[in-house]
Amino acid sequence: MTLIDKQPSIPTDELIERVTSSIEEGAIPVEIYNDLGIFQREMDNIFGSCWVFVAHESEIPNKGDFVQRRIGIDPVIVTRGGGGDINVLSNYCRHRGTQVCQTDAGNSRFFKCPYHGWTYSNNGDLVGTPHVQDAYGERMDPEKFGLFKAPRIESRHGFIFASLAADGPSLDEYLGGAGWMFDLVVGLHPKGLCVAGPPERYQVKADWKTAAENFAGDTYHIDSLHWSVEEIGLAQGFQANTAISVTYEMDNGHAFNGHTWTKVIHPGYVLWGYPPEVTEKFDLSEMDETQMFVLNHEPPATGTIFPNLSFIRIAAAIPPGTPPTILTSFRQWQPVAPGVLEIWNWQFVWDFQTPEEVEAAQQLGQFTFGSAGIFETDDTVAWEGAPRAAKSPWMKREQFAFNFDQSKRSPIDRENDPNWTGPGIKRNTGFGEMNQLHFYRQWANVMRDGIDGQLNPARKEGQ
Numbered sequence: 001m002t003l004i005d006k007q008p009s010i011p012t013d014e015l016i017e018r019v020t021s022s023i024e025e026g027a028i029p030v031e032i033y034n035d036l037g038i039f040q041r042e043m044d045n046i047f048g049s050c051w052v053f054v055a056h057e058s059e060i061p062n063k064g065d066f067v068q069r070r071i072g073i074d075p076v077i078v079t080r081g082g083g084g085d086i087n088v089l090s091n092y093c094r095h096r097g098t099q100v101c102q103t104d105a106g107n108s109r110f111f112k113c114p115y116h117g118w119t120y121s122n123n124g125d126l127v128g129t130p131h132v133q134d135a136y137g138e139r140m141d142p143e144k145f146g147l148f149k150a151p152r153i154e155s156r157h158g159f160i161f162a163s164l165a166a167d168g169p170s171l172d173e174y175l176g177g178a179g180w181m182f183d184l185v186v187g188l189h190p191k192g193l194c195v196a197g198p199p200e201r202y203q204v205k206a207d208w209k210t211a212a213e214n215f216a217g218d219t220y221h222i223d224s225l226h227w228s229v230e231e232i233g234l235a236q237g238f239q240a241n242t243a244i245s246v247t248y249e250m251d252n253g254h255a256f257n258g259h260t261w262t263k264v265i266h267p268g269y270v271l272w273g274y275p276p277e278v279t280e281k282f283d284l285s286e287m288d289e290t291q292m293f294v295l296n297h298e299p300p301a302t303g304t305i306f307p308n309l310s311f312i313r314i315a316a317a318i319p320p321g322t323p324p325t326i327l328t329s330f331r332q333w334q335p336v337a338p339g340v341l342e343i344w345n346w347q348f349v350w351d352f353q354t355p356e357e358v359e360a361a362q363q364l365g366q367f368t369f370g371s372a373g374i375f376e377t378d379d380t381v382a383w384e385g386a387p388r389a390a391k392s393p394w395m396k397r398e399q400f401a402f403n404f405d406q407s408k409r410s411p412i413d414r415e416n417d418p419n420w421t422g423p424g425i426k427r428n429t430g431f432g433e434m435n436q437l438h439f440y441r442q443w444a445n446v447m448r449d450g451i452d453g454q455l456n457p458a459r460k461e462g463q
Contacts, residue, residue, distance in 0.1 A: 124147040
């Protein structure tokens with residue numbers, strides 16, 4: 001499948017405005033899930049300007065280490081330079097555009113293009129051109145003809161983010177309240193989390209937005225889509241999942257979903273159910289009072305950092321009757337083409353965990369949310385419906401819009417928790433589909449105005 005196979009059918013500006021108005025009616029036009037014009041605008045406005053996760057520092061611990069990643073549809077090389085600095089380099093040779101790095105990960109001081117032999121250092125500078133005297137007469141400018149570099153790179157708790165926009169909000173500004181929540185998910189130990197191995201990757205005929213909004217707070221699907229997991233005795237209580245959920249809506253499209261575990265399981269079920277031998281190693285001294293409340297009573301189980309980085313942390317006893325293991329998976333929804341998504345799935349563990357504990361976490365991760373996991377296969381099959389409907393001539397004639405009407409019709413109290421003292425908005429229910437609409441509201445804003453044009457209205461007015 002190529003981009004040429006998919007031709008835009010509706011003017012992109014018109015479709016974005018339809019989304020903006022439909023959101024307030026609790027609906028999302030189906031066409032945005034499989035349209036070339038929308039996809040190209042996403043690559044430019046969203047992935048071309050937002051902060052996007054590219055790697056974790058534990059993947060490139062040594063000088064010369066590198067991994068190959070993507071920002072939108074652009075391949076990039078994330079490297080650890082000779083001075084320990086981190087670079088995010090375009091993987092297009094400046095001579096003819098061939099990818100200079102053909103491997104997923106490794107250690108090298110140089111990247112040599114296989115086409116004509118142009119060679120670059122791991123900070124992106126051009127350091128070699130074959131037959132330089134005969135071909136060019138003199139040495140080429142190493143920076144002028146070097147690999148393009150992401151103009152902005154920042155790391156938080158070892159998670160490396162890059163922005164392809166030279167100007168715009170800092171990562172801290174961009175994350176806003178999501179940074180506060182991110183800290184309590186990954187900042188429980190001074191050495192933080194580390195990858196248990198390279199990311200698993202697999203393609204699905206789905207749209208990246210469907211996956212991102214699902215992890216932002218869709219608890220409504222659990223007891224129907226995943227019922228088979230409870231039916232065979234591997235889990236229980238799915239029917240109560242949405243009712244015991246709380247949702248956290250942060251600025252700029254970021255959102256999280258948690259559960260009131262100490263109310264419904266046991267007063268001592270804190271910190272996601274980590275056992276005492278793990279929690280005694282945590283250092284929570286930097287957490288504020290509200291963070292401590294969330295950690296001990298209503299910790300986030302899933303969440304999405306806009307645009308395409310999500311996480312899930314759950315406890316499970318597999319097989320039943322064994323001590324529970326904690327899964328922490330960060331997954332990235334990589335756009336490939338209209339209606340095509342590649343899932344990148346990392347398993348994370350704490351730096352201090354034993355090899356046996358790491359292996360148990362990896363096994364749980366593969367069993368639940370690996371490419372053949374009992375939850376993952378449910379999700380990915382369901383997600384393939386959106387792009388199919390988006391290409392249906394019948395659905396287009398009907399102006400089919402996905403129903404998010406819980407935002408207006410649910411009788412459950414969906415108001416902001418007046419006692420919430422943390423950032424953003426907290427709601428004491430999973431009903432309402434509010435986090436999902438929050439995601440699409442941000443999507444429409446960035447698609448229309450670009451990231452810096454809409455991120456901070458006060459900043460924009462003050463310019």
